[in-house]
Amino acid sequence: MVAKTLFGFEEILAKELRDLGAQKVVVGNRMVSFYGDTGFMYKANLCLRTAIKILKPVTSRKIKNENELYDFIQSIRWNDYMTVDDTFAVYATVNSDLFNHSKFIALKTKDAIVDRFRKEKGRRPNVDLSFPDLSVDVHIQRDLCTVSLDSSGGSLHLRGYRTNTNIAPINEVLAAGLLLLSGWEGQSDFLDPMCGSGTIPIEAAMIACNIPANLNRKEFAFERWLDWDMDLFEKIEEACLNKTRNFSHSIIGMDKAPSVVRKAKTNIENANLSDFIKVKEQNFFESEKETEGPLHILFNPPYDERLEINVPEFYGNIGDTLKRGYPGTNAWFVTGNLEALKHVGLRPSRKIKVFNGKLESRLLKYEMYAGSKKAKYQREE
Template sequence: MNQYFATVARGLEHIAAAELERLGAQEVSPDFTGVHFVGDKALLYRVNLWARTIFRVLVPLREFACSNADMLYREVQKISWDDYLHPDNTLAVDCTGGNQKLNHTHFTALQVKNAIVDQQRDKSGQRSSVDTDNPDVRINVHIHQDRCILSLDSSGGSLHRRGYRPAMGLAPLKETLAAAILDMAEWDESFPFLDPLCGSGTLPLEAGLKALNIAPGLFREKFGFFSWLDFDEKLWDEIWAEAEKAEALYLKSPIWGSDRDGDILNQARINAQRCGLEDQITFTQTELSQLEAPTDRGVLICNPPYGERLGDARELGELYKMLGDVFKQRFKGWNAFILTGNKELAKKVGLKTSRRIPVYNGSLQCTLLKYELY
C-alpha cells in the first residue's frame, strides 16, 4: 500500500474525500487544497481514470527539512533517481509554495532539476533533458515553511482537462468544479437537469458523464504514470476495460442545455460529440425570457456572469432579476441553483434561498444559492 495526495480546488476537499472513498481509497484525510489517502497501484490508476473533482494524484517520495537552496539540493540528491527515470527520459519540475530563502518557484524548481541531472551525470555520464510540456516524468516540489515534500505527479496534466473540450467559451467553468457543483446540488441521474445559461456546455456534459457512469479519464490520451519505469500495462488495460464495461447506454432522465448565443452552443455540441453525448444531451438556442420548464420537476443549475470577467456588474442586475422571475413563474416543483461571486447581484434574484453553499471558482470566493420552488 502506498501514500498518495490528491490536489483539489480550495473548498472542495471534503467532496473529493467522499469521492475517493467511493473509489476504494483508505485512510482518507482532507487537508488544505488536497486529500491524503492510501491504496495500491490499481487504486492509483483507477482514481486517475475515474475522479471527477480532483486535479492531480501525487505520489510523495520524501519529506525533509529545507530552509534554503543548498539544503534542498543536498536532500534531493539523497533520492536514488535511477529508480524513477533513466537519462533518456525527459523530466519537468513543478513547484508550489515557498519560504523566506526559497521564495521564487522557478528558482526552486531549477534547484531540484539540477540536483537530479547532476546525480545522473555522476552515475552514467548522461542526463535527462527537460520537457515542460509533455515530460516522461513530472516531479512536484512543495515548500511550506521549513519543510519540503517531493512527489511524482501520476496524472501528468491536470485531470480537469478531460480531453473532450477543445471548444470553450470566454469564461469556462472548470470541469472539476462543475462535477463538484452537481454533488453539492445532490443531483443524480433520476432527475431531469437543465442549465439555461450553458455556454460551451460544461455543466450538462459533466451531468451526462455522471449519469451514464462514464469515467472522465477515458477521453485523455495520456496519464503521467504511462511513462514510469514500474508502469503495469496489463493492470491498466484491465481497469480501462472495466470502465468501458461500466458505461450505461441511455439516460434515465433528460439533460438539457440552452443559451442565447448560437455560436457558443455550436461549441457545446462539438464538445458533446467529443465525449459521445451528442445524441444524449439536447442543446437549444433560447432567450432566458422565453425559457419554459420542460418537465414538472427537475434540477436547474446555472453559472451566470457576475461582473468579474464577463459583462459589467451594474448591467447584470436585470439578468438576475429575470432569473428570479422565470424561476418563480415557470419552474414550480424544481430546485434551482445559481453560482455567483457577487452578493449584490444575488439579491436581485428576489427569491428566498433555502441553502447557501460557499465555493471557490478559482481564487474567487463564490456562493452556490439554492432555491426550492413551490
C-alpha cells in the same frame, strides 16, 4: 498518495476516494491524502471528478537551507524513475519562512537531479516544461520538504472532450464539484439554461451514467513512467466501464446564441454523449418548465467579469423567470458577483462558498414551489 482539489471540494473528493476503495483517507486543505497501490492510482486518475492532480510521494525530509535541499534531492535514486534519455520538469510550491521563491526551489531541484545523472552516467537528461517524461513536484511546508511524482500530467480538469469554448468557460472539475454539491446523482430531469460550451450538461450526464470522468483524456503522465503497466490499466478501465448505468431522464442544455449551441453540440459529440444530452437555441428568460416531474437546474450565469451585462436587470430576470416558469424545481446557480444576488428577488435556501479560479463565489439553491410555500406545507400536513 495525495489528490489535489479546489477549495470547498475536499469532503466530496474524500467521498469519491472512499467509494473507489481508497484506504486511510484524510482530508486536508485543497487536498486529500490516501493509500492505494499502482492500480488504484490509475483508477483515481481515470475516475475522480473533483481531483486536479494525483501525486505519488517519493520521500520527504526536514531541511533548513538550500544546501540541505540540494543534498536531499541528490540523494534520491532518480534512475529508478527515469533514464538519462528521458525529459523532466520540476514544479515547486513553498509555504515556509526559510524559503521564499518557488522558482528558485524548482531550479535548485533541477540542478541536483542533473548533477546526480552526470556523476552516474557522464551526461544529463534534458528539461521539457511542455511535455516531460517525468514531472517532479516539490512541496515545502515550513521545514518539511516532500518530493512527489505527478501521475496526472496536465490538470485533470482537461478531460479531453472540450475542443470548442466560449468566453469565460467553466472549469470541468469545478462543474463536476458544483453538481455533486447540489446533490445531483441523475435522479430526475436536468436543465442548464445557460449552458455555454456544454460543460455542465456533459459532467451531469457522466455523473448520471457513472462514466469515468477522464475517459476521453488522451494521456496521463504515468503512461511515460518506467513501471507503466498497460495491461493493468486496460483491465481497470474495462472494469470501470462495466459499472456504467442507464439514465432514463432528460438532460437539456439551453443557450440563446446559435454559435454557442453549435460549440456545445460539438463537445457533447466529442464526449460520446449525444444520446443523453439535447441542446437547443432558446433564451432562458423566455422559457418555462416543459416537464411535470421534478427538475434539477444548475447553471453558471455571467458575472460581468468577462461578459458585459446589465447586472440588476439580468439577475432580476433570473429570479422572475424561475418564479414564473419553473415551479416544482430545485434551481442552483453559481456566481462570483456577490452584489448581483441582491437583484434576484428570491431568498436562497442554501449558500455554499466556492472559488472560480481565484474569484470567491457562491453556489446558491432556490427551491421553487408549485404554488405558495405555505400551501406546500399545508399539503404535506
